[in-house]
Amino acid sequence: MTFLRTLGLAAAVTATFAAGATAQAKDIVIGMMCDRTGPTAVTGTVLCPGYHDYIALVNSKGGIMGNTVIADEVDIEYKVPPAVEAYQRYKAKGAVLVSPFGTPMVAALVKTMQEDKIPATSAGFGTAAAANGEKYPYMFPIAASYWSQTAAAVQFAKDTFDGDLKGKRIAYVFYDNPAGREGIPVMEELAKQEGYELRTFGIPAPGIEAGAQVLDITRRFRADFVIAHVFGRAPAVLLKELKRAGYPIDKVIGLVWAVSEGDIAAAGGWDVAEGYNTIQFAGVGSDYPVLQEIRDMYKAQGKEPPSEMAYTVYYNRGVFQAAMHVKAIEDAIKAKGSADITGTDVRDAMRNINDFTLDGLVPPLQMSAKDHEGGGYIRVFQVQGGKFVPVTDWYRAYRDTVLRLLEEEHKG
Amino acid sequence: MFHRECGYYKTSYEADQAVLPLPIAKLAILGFALLFLVFVPLFASDYYLSNLSLVGITVVGALGLNILLGYTGQISIGHAAFMSVGAYTAANLAVKLGLPFYITLPLGGTMAALIGILVGIPSLRVKGLYLAIATLAAQFIIEWIINHTPAISGGVAAAIEVERPILFGWHLDSATELYYFVIFFAVLAIIATINLVRSRVGRALIAIRDQDIAAEIIGINVFRYKLYAFAISSFFAGVTGVLYTYYLGIATYEQFQIVVSIDFLAMCIIGGLGSVIGSILGAFFITLLPMVIRIVMENFGPLFMDPNDLPTIIGQLRLMFFGGLIMMFLILEPEGLNRLWLNIRNYFRVWPFSY
């Protein structure tokens, strides 16, 4: 089977035919785009092994109801043309689910996927608008959108100040690209509701220097709280500068791409990040039964667990995505009664995932035909003594405001 | 282009300039036309068609950059930005005014050409390194402006969705239809370039490349022709952007970042500077290289390394191959794949009676 998995397109097509003939046990292909090189390599090199390990775990337990899952990975280097090529490869292989990586790639493929009726997930990126299942019936953000995350971050700040943000100064630090600016409307809207004073600080590409912004935050604006929505190298730089300036790190919260073990290492180690609050859409840390199963699987094969498992933020997100995919496919097979599922079957199953938590690794998502975001749940983990410790339960905040803004966005 | 001759029998300038000097060349063209216009769409799967469509789009851009880099000797590290100018112009016209592609496509190209002229103006004073840096700056500045101007970028997402091209009420949305759509413009670009470089303008550009001060002395208005080169080249780039937009159904500036500019430079260098066939070969080569590396590594990689590490290694090897090939071609074969092709052809020219 490994040989088949690694063969090129032609062999896979043949394999599909062969499997069609036997009809019973079938190879189920998931298209897995990944960034192992390029600007987002830091994420991809950890997230993708997590994804593959979960799929390997499922297969080692006999696959999904006897059907082997093939996660076909293509490294797209955060470029659009390779993503198009990869997508066509998946389509030719008969993939029932695709996982593109990166906002521009999702944007470039969303139309084609809708035409081909192949569902896709985009956990943690893509516009907030994609959560609308009526407008994008085959696009599943599955994780909290940037808008939901921003709202949750404001809620967290509010709780920090005992439920009152009136007159407080909040700095919203964003990476200056479309994805980074996305949270601003929510911040402005909530500033009206909660009465805090908002100032935005852009960190433009390449985001390797933030000395002046931090001076401004700490010495001119004197922010009471910092919400950071930054990517790439900017999280490490920002964290280190804030720490150096003596800013209390426990008054900083980062959205989903603003922290990982790698960023903390780049910033100079766990001491620098002590107290940092981070929003997560998948559980962080090593204490999940599913991770133990993966370690056991490696042990059974006589191998050491991969070094990527130490980077739990992205690794667990890989596991989370894989688990969601497997769950949707499993439900689709159950609903259909055979492994002959189509993209639309998987889509329908995905829309019905409810309270699938994987012992805390996955938020209590409530997917529906309208809400492909699953409710927008996040959980805040704080850096304490060299690891991430959950300081809240899964929660969401200002749901009405976020939904109202979504409505307006669709009208406008 | 694809002809075989056994000697040099040209007696007039017309014969020397003919695009198809021998009857066999016509046959060769016919053969290629049959292959790409009939057999490929008939027999190739969607996967290969979509890859060929991507190659077709890049051919347009590579030809455009080669006019600037290969024929005029002016470097541009900002070509991807011109593509985004074309893409956003077309997308805005298509969405806001509902114009069809046969109007938005030339307008997108024209807009890119205008911006290209603007960027080309420093080329009067600076060249070589300075021009490289000026165009690099243009790349960042254009990106920044699109990124920060909602009127151009269409809102926070900086992405505009566009309907697939419609020709006389016929929606071109299947892989085959889009393939024909792209190939039509790729062929148009090839013919235009072949004719451009044998015209007065083309000869002036080549003179500037070879020795710009000497060209000025023999009466060529260097500044004007450099601007022509920038305009034509950016027009091609703009059209490339428009084609991407229609092909993908969306315009997004993140798709046209600096690495894309460098991809196109690599196409020109690996394909062959100052050569039409070279641009085409380069476009094929650079677009298909990652796929070939991946397929080879997927098949043979597990033989000598841990399959778990393989995906990461594939990516890193690809970067090393890409960079290494650029350096290798520059050092060993500065005229690129085109020269390799000519070497092969020259060998067979008098075959089997080579001396």
Added chain:
Amino acid sequence: MHPELEFAIALVAEGVLTGLMYSLIAVGFVLIYKSTDAINFAQGEFVMIAAIVVAGSLDWFGLPLWLSVLIGFAFMIAFGMGLERFVLRPMIGMPIVAIIMATIGLAFFLRGFGPLVFGSAPTTINLPIPDSPIFWGPLYLKPIALVGAGISIAFLAAFGWFFLKSRTGVAMRAVADSHQVSMAMGINVERFFAIAWITAGIVALLGGLVWGNMIGVDIQLALIGLKVFPVVILGGLDSIIGVVVGGIIVGVVEALTSGFIDPIVGGGMKDFAPYVLMVIMLMIRPYGIFGRRLIERI
């Protein structure tokens, strides 16, 4: 003092120090141009690979800092020599565009090579430098930036003397001026090429140590190379004093833009402003503030 003024002073100080650290990266670029007439678009990748080697020795083999730095030195010397021998020497006499492209190719090669050999996980280089800032009146000074700026100035002074006074330096300038004439005059062009690239490698190592400590070590460290262009264009490509001035201009412009223009436009103008300044400079005085005007002959 007025708080806004006080803040502006702090920003300028921040900008000057950061700018001098940009100069540290840019000096390698100028060094190569001044002594070989080649353009190195892979300067950021030089810094990256040097830092990756040092961090790799620190993390993987658990070596002490001084030994890791020594390994880094050895690697960069070997790297500079190999690069000159196998890439740059065959390209002597080729047009500048070809050399630009070759170094772009080199940049991609290094971005694949570094992670392939040393892994792609980000890490850092911890230097024995205190981290808490020094407050001095309105000023806010980062120790690492002071060290970086100090190294930068020391290096630049040394190079200034080297190119102006030493025999080798003068020979290098001659080589840069014309490869052919230098050869005819009996200068061993290849040897000076090798010296230039090795020195650039060593400067990149120092830049890698300082910036690796500032922002962490992985392939994204190479992005620092983007800061080089405004610095060298503003200061003048072949001027050592120009690198200092260019770096300071870029640093101060960035800091002030961030402090006073960003709040108005509501976006990040900071890293973009030096590029705009650079384009204006290219239009009015392409050879920079201190650059040498070129006279072209057929």
